[in-house]
Amino acid sequence: MRTILNFIDGDARESSSGRTLDNFEPATGEVYSQVADSDADDIHAAYLAARDAFPAWSKTPASERSSILLDIAGAIEANLQRYAEAESRDTGKPVRLAATVDIPRAVSNLRFFATAILHTASELHATDHEALNYTLRRPRGVAGLISPWNLPLYLLTWKIAPALAAGNTAVAKPSEVTPMTAALLGESCAAAGLPPGVLNIVHGRGSEAGVALTAHPGIGTISFTGGTSTGAEIARTAAPMFKKLSLEMGGKNPNIIFEDADLDRALNESVRSSFANQGQICLCGSRILVQRSVYERFLERFVPLVEKLKTGDPQDPDTTQGAVVSKTHRDKILGYIDLAREEGGRVLCGGSVPEPANERCRNGWFVTPTVIADLPMDCRVNQEEIFGPAVTITPFKDEDEAVAMANCTRYGLAASIWTRDLARAHRMAERIDSGTVWINCWMVRDLRVPFGGMKDSGVGREGGEEALRFFTEPKNVCVKL
Numbered sequence: 249m250r251t252i253l254n255f256i257d258g259d260a261r262e263s264s265s266g267r268t269l270d271n272f273e274p275a276t277g278e279v280y281s282q283v284a285d286s287d288a289d290d291i292h293a294a295y296l297a298a299r300d301a302f303p304a305w306s307k308t309p310a311s312e313r314s315s316i317l318l319d320i321a322g323a324i325e326a327n328l329q330r331y332a333e334a335e336s337r338d339t340g341k342p343v344r345l346a347a348t349v350d351i352p353r354a355v356s357n358l359r360f361f362a363t364a365i366l367h368t369a370s371e372l373h374a375t376d377h378e379a380l381n382y383t384l385r386r387p388r389g390v391a392g393l394i395s396p397w398n399l400p401l402y403l404l405t406w407k408i409a410p411a412l413a414a415g416n417t418a419v420a421k422p423s424e425v426t427p428m429t430a431a432l433l434g435e436s437c438a439a440a441g442l443p444p445g446v447l448n449i450v451h452g453r454g455s456e457a458g459v460a461l462t463a464h465p466g467i468g469t470i471s472f473t474g475g476t477s478t479g480a481e482i483a484r485t486a487a488p489m490f491k492k493l494s495l496e497m498g499g500k501n502p503n504i505i506f507e508d509a510d511l512d513r514a515l516n517e518s519v520r521s522s523f524a525n526q527g528q529i530c531l532c533g534s535r536i537l538v539q540r541s542v543y544e545r546f547l548e549r550f551v552p553l554v555e556k557l558k559t560g561d562p563q564d565p566d567t568t569q570g571a572v573v574s575k576t577h578r579d580k581i582l583g584y585i586d587l588a589r590e591e592g593g594r595v596l597c598g599g600s601v602p603e604p605a606n607e608r609c610r611n612g613w614f615v616t617p618t619v620i621a622d623l624p625m626d627c628r629v630n631q632e633e634i635f636g637p638a639v640t641i642t643p644f645k646d647e648d649e650a651v652a653m654a655n656c657t658r659y660g661l662a663a664s665i666w667t668r669d670l671a672r673a674h675r676m677a678e679r680i681d682s683g684t685v686w687i688n689c690w691m692v693r694d695l696r697v698p699f700g701g702m703k704d705s706g707v708g709r710e711g712g713e714e715a716l717r718f719f720t721e722p723k724n725v726c727v728k729l
């Protein structure tokens with residue numbers, strides 16, 4: 249059985265304690281590899297490698313850094329199927345989804361920041377006729393990058409690419425639940441000629457390796473994507489140490505359908521935005537809000553479309569719904585469906601564990617796509633992030649009520665609005681508390697836009713110029729004329 253090792257200073261290394269953790273395949277429920285169970289010593293070793301690599305990497309011309317990052321992207325692309333199979337095996341998502349979305353988007357992350365760094369500019373302010381003020385941006389040093397299990401390679405590269413492009417070195421800690429693509433990334437980095445120590449990947453539990461990374465005094469920049477309670481814990485440690493912090497956290501995103509929407513498009517995209525990756529995307533629309541006049545018509549068509557989704561073996565090309573990431577997570581999702589029933593909800597479809605698709609998946613962790621109606625907005629199921637294939641659907645009267653419902657949770661990550669009325673679309677976009685608003689679409693991505701959440705969904709913005717700025721320190725230089 250393979251043991252996934254840390255990638256430190258360009259070498260594959262065991263954890264310093266020699267301990268490993270089981271790595272499960274969600275579709276089968278079986279252990280299929282071991283992963284290094286790292287602690288503070290491993291984080292420190294990775295830090296030392298990153299610190300020592302920083303002077304040379306930060307002075308490497310941007311064009312050379314760019315070229316190496318492009319080569320890493322190329323190395324991933326050349327092994328796309330291998331990456332997709334690894335990601336599917338680790339996460340339970342269909343191989344087809346990983347091969348068409350996750351891995352290509354990881355490649356795009358690297359290509360985008362590899363080329364963006366060639367086109368960044370600094371500001372110059374002419375102060376009357378007295379002085380010139382210009383802003384010098386320099387990489388910050390060793391960055392700590394912590395990423396979750398749902399889109400493992402995509403979210404890891406979303407952090408690594410801008411950090412390295414801007415001239416930082418990094419210690420990354422992927423989720424211990426899904427370490428395999430990060431291990432492959434280490435191989436691709438070595439193949440692409442990334443100098444040792446520039447990127448170090450340390451596997452292990454959040455409570456050990458993650459805590460040590462956050463608290464390390466030499467790591468002054470922390471970029472985290474994960475749950476809101478983990479983000480709060482990280483902030484508690486990092487804030488008094490005055491670390492620069494970016495937090496991308498949970499969501500409870502509204503998907504708002506007005507009576508004048510193109511219903512066919514809204515229906516099809518709502519199925520995708522509710523259940524893509526088994527609902528385990530922070531941007532999934534987990535609360536569907538439908539204007540009362542079309543509510544019944546929407547439901548009559550939506551539920552049969554959801555029932556048609558094929559839950560099954562992620563390796564089967566016809567599967568649209570794979571396994572959820574772990575047994576604990578499956579039980580949490582089923583717990584929320586039970587809670588929905590207790591809170592007076594009506595389960596319109598799903599709500600259970602499906603029959604195994606085949607012998608291989610007999611002990612896998614699957615949940616049928618679930619739609620729940622008749623719940624008030626203030627109940628727990630409508631307030632808390634479920635992060636699985638279970639969505640609620642609720643009617644609303646008019647724009648004001650839609651806004652009130654959309655904004656009534658602690659989260660503010662993303663929203664979709666379906667309407668043909670352009671003025672309404674703009675009004676709604678302005679009124680909804682959320683970092684991203686999609687009009688008549690979902691998950692359309694432009695890497696140049698600032699990405700992040702409002703309220704308890706996030707602090708700071710990633711993406712495009714914002715990300716490059718996050719990983720640099722601006723210094724104002726004032727020249728007296």
Ligand code: NDP
Nearest residue numbers: 396397422423424453454458459474475478496497498530
């Ligand atoms: P977690 O918060 O549990 O974990 C995220 C990462 O943090 C993992 O690598 C984890 O390690 C690590 N970690 C856990 N505890 C600590 C700690 N105390 N200190 C430092 N690191 C720690 O999130 P999940 O992995 O469960 O991911 C799902 C969550 O991520 C959802 O809430 C989802 O909404 C959010 N998310 C947000 C996105 C956004 O862009 N806003 C995008 C994608 C997901 P380990 O797993 O090894 O414990």
